[in-house]
Amino acid sequence: MTFRYLxxxxxxxxxxxxxxxxxxxxxxSQLSILWGVPFAGILLSIAIMPLLAPMFWHHHFGKVSAxxxxxxxxxxxxxxxxxxxxxxxxxxxxxxxxxxxILLTALFTVSGGxxxxxxxxxxxxxxxxxxxxxxxxxSLMGTTGASMLLIRPLIRANDNRKHVVHVVVFFIFLVSxxxxxxxxxxxxxxxxxxxxxxxxxxxxxxxxxxxxxxxAVLLVAFFVLDSWLYRREGEVMPTDPTxxxxxxxxxxxxxxxxxxxxxxLVLMSGIWKSDVAFNVAGTEVGLPGLVRDxxxxxxxxxxxQVTPGSVHADNQFNWGPMQEVAKLFAGIFxxxxxxxxxxKAGVDGPFSAIVRAVTNPDGSPNPAMYFWATGVLSSFxxxxxxxxxxxxxxxxxxxxxxxxxxxxLAAISAGAVFMGANTYIGNAPNLMVKAIAExxxxxxxxxxxxxxxxxxxxxxxxxxxxxxxx
Numbered sequence: 001m002t003f004r005y006l007x008x009x010x011x012x013x014x015x016x017x018x019x020x021x022x023x024x025x026x027x028x029s030q031l032s033i034l035w036g037v038p039f040a041g042i043l044l045s046i047a048i049m050p051l052l053a054p055m056f057w058h059h060h061f062g063k064v065s066a067x068x069x070x071x072x073x074x075x076x077x078x079x080x081x082x083x084x085x086x087x088x089x090x091x092x093x094x095x096x097x098x099x100x101x102i103l104l105t106a107l108f109t110v111s112g113g114x115x116x117x118x119x120x121x122x123x124x125x126x127x128x129x130x131x132x133x134x135x136x137x138x139s140l141m142g143t144t145g146a147s148m149l150l151i152r153p154l155i156r157a158n159d160n161r162k163h164v165v166h167v168v169v170f171f172i173f174l175v176s177x178x179x180x181x182x183x184x185x186x187x188x189x190x191x192x193x194x195x196x197x198x199x200x201x202x203x204x205x206x207x208x209x210x211x212x213x214x215x216a217v218l219l220v221a222f223f224v225l226d227s228w229l230y231r232r233e234g235e236v237m238p239t240d241p242t243x244x245x246x247x248x249x250x251x252x253x254x255x256x257x258x259x260x261x262x263x264x265l266v267l268m269s270g271i272w273k274s275d276v277a278f279n280v281a282g283t284e285v286g287l288p289g290l291v292r293d294x295x296x297x298x299x300x301x302x303x304x305q306v307t308p309g310s311v312h313a314d315n316q317f318n319w320g321p322m323q324e325v326a327k328l329f330a331g332i333f334x335x336x337x338x339x340x341x342x343x344k345a346g347v348d349g350p351f352s353a354i355v356r357a358v359t360n361p362d363g364s365p366n367p368a369m370y371f372w373a374t375g376v377l378s379s380f381x382x383x384x385x386x387x388x389x390x391x392x393x394x395x396x397x398x399x400x401x402x403x404x405x406x407x408x409l410a411a412i413s414a415g416a417v418f419m420g421a422n423t424y425i426g427n428a429p430n431l432m433v434k435a436i437a438e439x440x441x442x443x444x445x446x447x448x449x450x451x452x453x454x455x456x457x458x459x460x461x462x463x464x465x466x467x468x469x470x
Contacts, residue, residue, distance in 0.1 A: 026080075026088055028341030029348040035338035038072035042331045043380060046425065047447030061324065065331030072335050088337045090281040096384075097333040099293055100188075101326055104144055104428055106262050106296040106303075111148035112317040113255040113307035117248065122158030124226040127167055128219055130154050131174050135215055138179030139186040139204075141263055147176045147429040149259075152315055155440045160237040163229045165444060168437045169453050170222040174215065176429035177421035181211045181414065184270065185263060187427070189378075189387030189416040194270050196391065197398030198409070206410045210469050214418060217461060252311040258299050265295040321435035325428060332425065336381060343377075343389045355393055365394050368470040371411035375419030375462065379426045387416040411470050418462065422454045423447070 045064050049057040057064070077085035120126060130150055137146040154171060158164045180186030182204045184194035190203055229235055250256075269292035276287040311317075342349045347356060354377075358369040370390055377386045390412045394405060401409040420427035424434055424447055434444050445453065 026084060026337065026341040028338070028343065028345035028350075031338050031342050031345075031350065033342070033350040035072065035076070036342070038068045039332070039335040039339050041071065042068040042328075042335055043425065046328065051446050062327035065327050069331045069334040072338065076338070087282050089334065091283045092333045092337055094280055094283045094285055097330060099289060100329070100333075100428070102293045102296050102300075103262075103266070104325065104432070105322060106300045107142065107145045107259075108148050108322050108432070109300045109303045110255045110258045110262060111145060112152075112315055113252040113258075113303050113311055114149060115251040115311045115314045116153040117251055117314070120153060120157035120248075122154075122161050122167070124223055124230050126157060127154070127226055128223045130157070131170060131222060132215075132219060134171070134175035135179035135219075138175055139182040141259060142185055142266075143176050143180035143187055143427060144429045144432070145259060145262070146179065147171070147433050150175060151433050151436055152440075155437060155442065159440070161230075162235050162237075164437075164442050166222070166225055166229070168433060168442055168444065169450065170218060172430050172433050173421045173454075173458065174218055174222075176433055177427055178211065178214050178218070178418055181207055181417040185266060187417045187420070188384040190413060191266070191270060192384050192388055193391065193398075193409075193413065196388075196396075198402060202402055202409075203413055206406060207414050210410070210414050210418075210465055213465065213468070214461060218457075221457065251314070252307050254306050255303055258303050261299050262296060265292045265299070268292065316440070318439070320439055321432050324435045325432050328425075328431065329428065339381065340389070343386075344392075346393060358390070358393065365405060365408040367407040367411040368466050370394065370408055371415040371466060371470045372462075373415070374412045375415030375422075378416045379419050379422035383416045383420045383427060387412060390415075407470065414465070414469075418465075419458075421458060422451065424450055 042065060045057075045061075045068065049061075049064065073085055073089065076088075130153070134146045134150045137149070140146075141149075151168075151171060154167065155164070158167055161167075177187075181190070184191040184198075184200060184203075190198075193203075194200060269288040272288040272291075274287040277284045278290070279285075343351050343354070346352065349355075354373055358366055358373050360366050374386060374390045377389075391401070391409075394401060394408050394412065421430070424430045434450075437444050444450070
């Protein structure tokens with residue numbers, strides 16, 4: 001089983017709780033930058049192996065992910081002890097990976113139980129409208145929820161088109177990333193800021209202009225590109241491969257109610273304050289988070305039970321995309337442990353040059369550098385801990401960041417959310433959308449091929465944002 005190594009390490013950690021509790025924090029200032037090699041290795045594997053060995057990667061990507069995780073964990077345990085390695089694993093699992101996967105699974109299951117029926121036709125107007133609706137929904141139900149709800153009907157609407165890749169790429173840009181920038185429900189980094197004391201409506205009030213500019217330019221660019229392709233000879237097939245003459249509507253509507261439960265549970269875990277917490281090998285598991293995760297599991301099970309089989313069949317629902325994300329991100333969350341620790345060490349760690357780069361000579365923060373540093377790292381690291389690193393680098397005081405240092409917090413927030421679109425691994429929905437598209441027969445760009453799209457379209461926009469706002 002792909003996660004057997006995770007289970008073994010967790011059980012081993014449970015057997016030496018006192019030792020783990022003493023080693024809950026890894027001192028990044030004492031680490032060599034070479035500890036980042038396994039993380040770089042798993043990123044390169046995701047980027048290169050589907051090109052060089054597609055069949056091997058398709059059947060064994062879980063094993064490759066596990067191998068890179070062990071390439072970090074085994075040497076680290078041998079040098080620093082089982083306590084430090086085990087504490088890192090427990091923290092990555094309980095505080096980050098398990099809640100992350102539970103939420104994604106709930107959203108994937110609930111959205112997969114909603115079928116938008118009717119014979120949608122992928123015209124430029126309809127496609128642009130779906131992208132616009134998804135962008136708005138992303139801040140209300142999360143980038144993952146909006147992406148999983150709309151990617152299937154969007155692909156189905158365009159399955160009679162010759163060119164579909166650009167539709168999915170712009171969907172990732174807008175719905176899976178930029179659209180989630182206005183509320184803590186939209187994207188995990190903003191939710192972490194909410195937990196740290198940032199007001200719920202702060203991002204809506206402070207980065208709405210940046211978001212509006214990004215959305216407007218991307219929608220116009222998409223409409224122009226899609227219209228040009230739509231008018232080309234042979235673009236639209238003479239017959240629709242998936243005709244649906246039923247009236248427009250929704251099947252599996254009970255899942256909309258369950259989706260509200262998911263949003264409510266996530267919001268509850270941020271608002272509810274409780275002193276009740278369980279210390280597991282040095283990692284505190286709070287009662288609100290525990291209730292949220294149990295509630296999300298219940299919602300997932302209920303959705304699977306109440307959704308008619310015909311809805312899953314119409315949606316071609318299967319667990320392949322979710323399994324791919326779960327296996328790859330397991331390796332990413334484990335190999336990223338030393339990288340985040342080194343970043344948290346600030347000027348005392350191997351990445352001190354990055355931390356110093358965001359500060360002006362007089363000691364004041366440089367919003368433009370915060371925007372780019374947070375964004376570039378969020379393109380390849382998990383954007384939630386990256387947000388926290390720079391949140392703390394800027395002082396970590398929510399009241400000061402919301403007022404005196406508001407431009408800096410706006411830059412950190414925008415960088416973490418917007419630049420998650422730069423790569424497939426910048427935000428979890430990116431990889432999920434890619435997997436669903438490929439499952440439906442869309443030949444998505446490679447890792448570097450997708451980056452060519454993002455560099456060509458998004459980076460000039462980021463330069464414009466820097467000039468206008470930061």
